[in-house]
Amino acid sequence: MAKRVGMEVSIAAAEAVRQANVDVISAYPITPQTHIVEHLSEIVANGEMDAEFFCVESEHSALSVCVGAAATGARAFTCTSSQGLALMSEITYIASGLRLPMLMIISNRTLSAPLSIWNDHSDTMSIRDCGWIQFFVENGQEVYDHVFVSYRLGEDRNVLFPVIINMDGFILSHVIEPIELIEQEKIDQFLPPYQPLHRLHPDRPVTMGAFALPGIFAEAKKAQEEALRSSMPKITETWKAFGDMTGRYYHPVETHKAEDADTLLVTMGSCSETASVAVDKMRQEGRSVGLVKIRLWRPFPFDELKKAALHAKQLVVIDRAISVGACGPVASEVKAALYGYDQRPSVYNFVAGISGRDVTPSDFIKMVDKAEIEIEEGNKEGYEIYGVRE
Amino acid sequence: MIEIRFHGRGGQGAVTSAELLALAAIWEGKYAQAFPSFGPERRGAPVVAFCRISDEPIKIRANIYEPDIVVVLDASLLKIVNVAAGLKSDGIIVTTSKNSPEKVKESLKIKNRIGVVDAGKIALEVLGLPITNTTMLGSVVKASGLIKKESIIPPFKERFGRIAEKNITAFERAYQETVIIQ
Numbered sequence: 001m002a003k004r005v006g007m008e009v010s011i012a013a014a015e016a017v018r019q020a021n022v023d024v025i026s027a028y029p030i031t032p033q034t035h036i037v038e039h040l041s042e043i044v045a046n047g048e049m050d051a052e053f054f055c056v057e058s059e060h061s062a063l064s065v066c067v068g069a070a071a072t073g074a075r076a077f078t079c080t081s082s083q084g085l086a087l088m089s090e091i092t093y094i095a096s097g098l099r100l101p102m103l104m105i106i107s108n109r110t111l112s113a114p115l116s117i118w119n120d121h122s123d124t125m126s127i128r129d130c131g132w133i134q135f136f137v138e139n140g141q142e143v144y145d146h147v148f149v150s151y152r153l154g155e156d157r158n159v160l161f162p163v164i165i166n167m168d169g170f171i172l173s174h175v176i177e178p179i180e181l182i183e184q185e186k187i188d189q190f191l192p193p194y195q196p197l198h199r200l201h202p203d204r205p206v207t208m209g210a211f212a213l214p215g216i217f218a219e220a221k222k223a224q225e226e227a228l229r230s231s232m233p234k235i236t237e238t239w240k241a242f243g244d245m246t247g248r249y250y251h252p253v254e255t256h257k258a259e260d261a262d263t264l265l266v267t268m269g270s271c272s273e274t275a276s277v278a279v280d281k282m283r284q285e286g287r288s289v290g291l292v293k294i295r296l297w298r299p300f301p302f303d304e305l306k307k308a309a310l311h312a313k314q315l316v317v318i319d320r321a322i323s324v325g326a327c328g329p330v331a332s333e334v335k336a337a338l339y340g341y342d343q344r345p346s347v348y349n350f351v352a353g354i355s356g357r358d359v360t361p362s363d364f365i366k367m368v369d370k371a372e373i374e375i376e377e378g379n380k381e382g383y384e385i386y387g388v389r390e
Numbered sequence: 391m392i393e394i395r396f397h398g399r400g401g402q403g404a405v406t407s408a409e410l411l412a413l414a415a416i417w418e419g420k421y422a423q424a425f426p427s428f429g430p431e432r433r434g435a436p437v438v439a440f441c442r443i444s445d446e447p448i449k450i451r452a453n454i455y456e457p458d459i460v461v462v463l464d465a466s467l468l469k470i471v472n473v474a475a476g477l478k479s480d481g482i483i484v485t486t487s488k489n490s491p492e493k494v495k496e497s498l499k500i501k502n503r504i505g506v507v508d509a510g511k512i513a514l515e516v517l518g519l520p521i522t523n524t525t526m527l528g529s530v531v532k533a534s535g536l537i538k539k540e541s542i543i544p545p546f547k548e549r550f551g552r553i554a555e556k557n558i559t560a561f562e563r564a565y566q567e568t569v570i571i572q
Contacts, residue, residue, distance in 0.1 A: 006416030006545075032428075118428060170428035171451050176409045177423050178416045273449040356428060360452040 002246070003181045009140035009172045010035035012179045013079075013105055016147035018049045019187050022103075023074035026054035026065035030084040031117045032169035033107035037079060059084040063091040063104070070100035070162075071208055073199035075151060077102065081169055082109035085123045089130070095162045096131030097224060098208050101154035101194070102162045103147065104132075108269070108320075109169040110355045118356025119169040121269065121321040124297075125329050131224060133163045133231065134298040136269045140177050143167045145248060148182075148191050153238040155194045159231045166297070168270040170356060182246060190245055229299050252301035253308050254293045257283055261290030263368055264309055264345070266317040268294040268330055271352075271359055275318070278364035289368055294330065302337045310338060312345045316371040318364075319351045327351075327383040335381075346380040352387065363387065391444035392536060393454045397473050398463035401433040403523030406549070407463065408439035411527060413545035414537045415443040423448050436471050443536055457481060461530055463522045465489075465510070474500050484533045484568070486510055486522050491571045505533035507568040516560040517553075524550075524557040528564030539565060 007015075014036050017025070025044065027037045044053040054065045059080050066076035080088060085106060095102060106124050110116040124134070133154065137143050143165060150163035167173060198206050212220055235252065243249030256276045258264055267275045272293040282289040292308045292315075294301070309315055319328025326332065331349035338344040348371035353359040367386055374382045394411065398404030405426045412424035423442040440454045456476045462468060462485035474483060481502055486509035487494050495504045507529045509522040516525075524546065531539055542561060547554040 004416070004419075006413040006422065170425075174428060175423055175425040175451075176412050177448070178421060270451050274451045277449050358452050360455070361450065 002183060004178055005181060006176055007140075007179050008035060008174065008176050009143055009167065009179075010107070010174065011039050012140050012144045013147065013167070014039035014043070015181065016144045017077050017103075018043055019182070019184060020147050020151050020191060021075065021188075021193070022049075022051055022077045024052050024054065024066065024069035024076045025078070026056055026062045026069070026076070027078045027080065028056055028059045028062050028084060030059070030081045032109055032119075032173045033079050033081040033084070033105070035173065036105060036107065059087040060091060063088040063095065066102050067091060067095050067098065067100060070095070070102045071098065071200045073194065073196040075102075075155075075194045077104075079105040079107065081107045082111055082117075082123045086111060086126060089127050092127050092130035092132065092162075094209065099160040099224070099227070100162060101151070101160055103150045103154065103165065104162065105143070105147075105165045105167060107169040107173045108166055116355040119171050119320075120354040120356065121166070121319075122354070124164065124166050125321040125323070128298070128329065131161070131228060132298065133159075133161050133228070133235070134166065134296070135164065136166045136295055136297055137172070138270055138272045138293070140172060140175065140179050141248070142250075143172065144179055144181070145242065145246065145250075148187055149238055149242050149250070151194075152191050152241075153231075153235060156234050156238070157197055159227075159234050160197065161228060161231060166269065171270045180246075186245055190242065232299055232301070235296065250295060251304070252294075252296035253304040254295060255308050256291040256293070258290030258292055258308060260288070262288040262313045263372060264290050264292050264312045264315050265364060265368065266292045266294065266309065266315050266330065266334055268297065269320060271318060271320065274359060274361055275364050278361040278368075281361060282365060282368065300333055300337070305334065305337045306341070309334070310341060310344060314346045314348060314371060314375050316368055317347055317349045318367070319349060320353050322351050322354070322385070331383070346375045348375060348381070349383040350386040351384070354385075357387070391442055391446070391448065392458045392534070393456070394441040394443070394459040394461060394530070395454050395457040396439040396441070396461045396463065397467050397471055398437055398439070398523070399467070400435045400437050402463050403521055404437055404439040404463055407461070407523035407527060408441040410524070410542065410545045410549065411441050411530065411537070412443070413548075414541040417544050418537055418541045420445060420537075421448050427453070436467055459484065459530065459534055459536075461526055462486065463509070463526050468494065468498065474498055474502070477502060482533050484526065484529045486526060486529075491569050495571065503533075503570065503572055505529055505568045505570040507564045509564055512560050512563045512567065516563065517556050525560040525564045528561035529568040532565045532568045533570050
C-alpha cells in the first residue's frame with residue numbers, strides 16, 4: 001500500500017530522488033532549495049542511498065558534474081534557485097545540446113536586483129530557451145511524482161533530454177503537507193536502470209560536444225529542436241503510464257470548470273491551486289469563469305492550449321515573471337498559440353506575485369473583474385503589474 | 391477548513407508548533423498544511439507561522455488573514471503585536487500568560503473566546519527551558535478540539551526522539567491547566 005505521510009515538500013522531493021536510484025548528486029546550497037540538498041547529503045552520508053554526492057564550489061560546477069556523470073551513463077540530479085541557476089545557465093544549453101538526460105529541480109526564486117529570496121519565475125524564465133523539457137507543479141505530491149516521470153521520460157531513447165521540475169520556492173518548498181509515497185517495487189518497475197545509448201568509456205571512445213562549423217551547426221540545432229518537439233507523445237505516454245500505476249493522471253494543459261466559461265484564468269505553478277479556489281467562488285456567484293493551468297512549459301503545448309482556451313471570450317493570463325520591455329512570458333506564448341485563429345479570445349495579462357508577494361483568491365477575483373472591465377472598454381490586449389502601489 | 395495563526399519570537403519554535411499540529415492532523419487522516427511566514431530567520435523578532443486543517447484537500451496557497459484560531463507563544467507579544475488582527479468573530483485566542491484570562495481578554499479589547507495557560511512556567515518546570523511551542527499545543531487542542539489529544543504523540547516522537555516524553559508531559563499539563571472563558 002502507498003503510504004500517506006505529512007512531510008515538507010523539499011524532503012518529499014529528496015525522498016523521490018532517493019527512490020529513483022540516482023547515481024550522482026551534485027548541488028550547491030542556495031535558499032530556498034537548501035532543504036533538498038541537505039536532506040540528500042544526509043541520506044547519502046548515512047549510507048541510505050547508493051550514490052556519489054559531489055560537493056562543489058559553485059552551481060556552474062554542480063551542473064558540470066551532472067553533465068560529466070550523465071555522459072558516462074550515470075543517473076544524475078541537481079537542484080538550485082535564482083542566482084544559482086543563473087550561474088548554471090551556460091551549462092544548461094550544453095546538457096540539452098549533448099542530449100544528456102538528467103533532472104534538475106528548481107525551487108523557483110526571484111533573480112536579483114533588488115536582492116530578494118522570495119518566489120517568482122524570473123530564474124527559470126532566464127533559461128527558458130535552454131532546450132530542456134520543463135514542467136511546472138502545483139503541490140508537493142506533483143513534485144514527488146514528477147521525479148519519477150522525469151527520469152523515465154528523459155532517459156527514453158526517443159527523447160534523451162534533461163528535464164526541469166519547477167516548484168515554487170517557499171510557497172511549496174517549505175510547506176508541510178500530506179504526500180502519498182509510492183512503494184519501491186512499483187517505482188523500480190516504472191523506472192528501470194538507465195540504459196544509455198552512447199556513453200563515455202575508455203574501451204569504446206566516442207566524441208561528445210564536438211566543435212560545429214557553420215556548415216553543420218544549423219542541422220544539429222534543427223535535429224535538437226525536432227527531437228524536443230516530437231517528445232510530446234512520449235511525455236503524454238509517460239504520464240499515462242504513471243497514472244495507470246498511481247491513479248494520478250497529468251496532462252500538458254489542465255482545466256477546471258473551463259469548458260463553457262466566457263472568461264478563463266490562465267496560470268502556471270502553485271498559484272493554480274489558489275486560482276481554482278477563486279474560480280469556485282466566482283462560479284457560486286453565477287459568473288462564467290474557468291481555469292486553464294499550464295503544466296508543460298517546454299515543449300510548449302500549443303495544440304492543447306488552443307483546445308482548452310480558444311472558445312473563451314477572454315483570457316486573464318497570470319505571469320510570475322516579467323520579460324522587461326515586453327510583457328509576461330506566459331502571455332507571449334498564449335498569444336502566439338492563438339494568433340492564427342480569426343475567432344480568438346482577448347488576452348489580458350497580469351504580472352502578479354513577483355518576489356513572493358501573496359496572491360490570494362480575492363486577488364484573482366479582482367484581476368478577473370479588472371480584465372473584464374478593461375476588455376469591455378476596448379483595451380483588449382492589456383498588460384499590467386498587479387497591485388503595485390503608485 | 392480551520393485556519394490557525396501562530397505568533398512567536400524567532401527561535402521559539404512557532405514554525406515547529408504549526409508543523410506538529412499539521413502532522414498530527416495528517417496522521418489522523420485529515421488534510422493539513424503548515425508553513426512559516428517566509429523569509430530570513432530573525433532570532434528574537436516577532437514572527438508568525440500558519441496552519442490549515444481540513445477534511446477536504448486544501449487548495450489555497452496564501453497566507454492566513456482571517457484566522458479561526460490565534461496562538462500566542464510569548465506573552466510579551468500581546469503588548470506589541472495586534473495578535474487579534476483579522477480574527478473571525480467566532481474565533482479563539484489561545485495564549486500563554488501569567489495573568490487571568492479575564493485580565494488578558496480585557497487588555498486585548500476583544501469579545502472572542504480566550505484560552506490562557508502559563509506555558510512559560512510549565513515549560514521551565516518540565517523541559518527546563520522557556521520554549522513554549524510544544525506546551526502551547528496542549529492549550530490549542532484543549533481550546534479547539536481540532537485533533538484528538540493522543541494524535542500529537544506520533545509527531546512528537548518522530549521530531550524529538552528521546553526527549554519526546556518530556557514534551558508530551560508539558561503538552562498534557564497545558565491541556566489540563568488551560569482556562570477558557572467566553
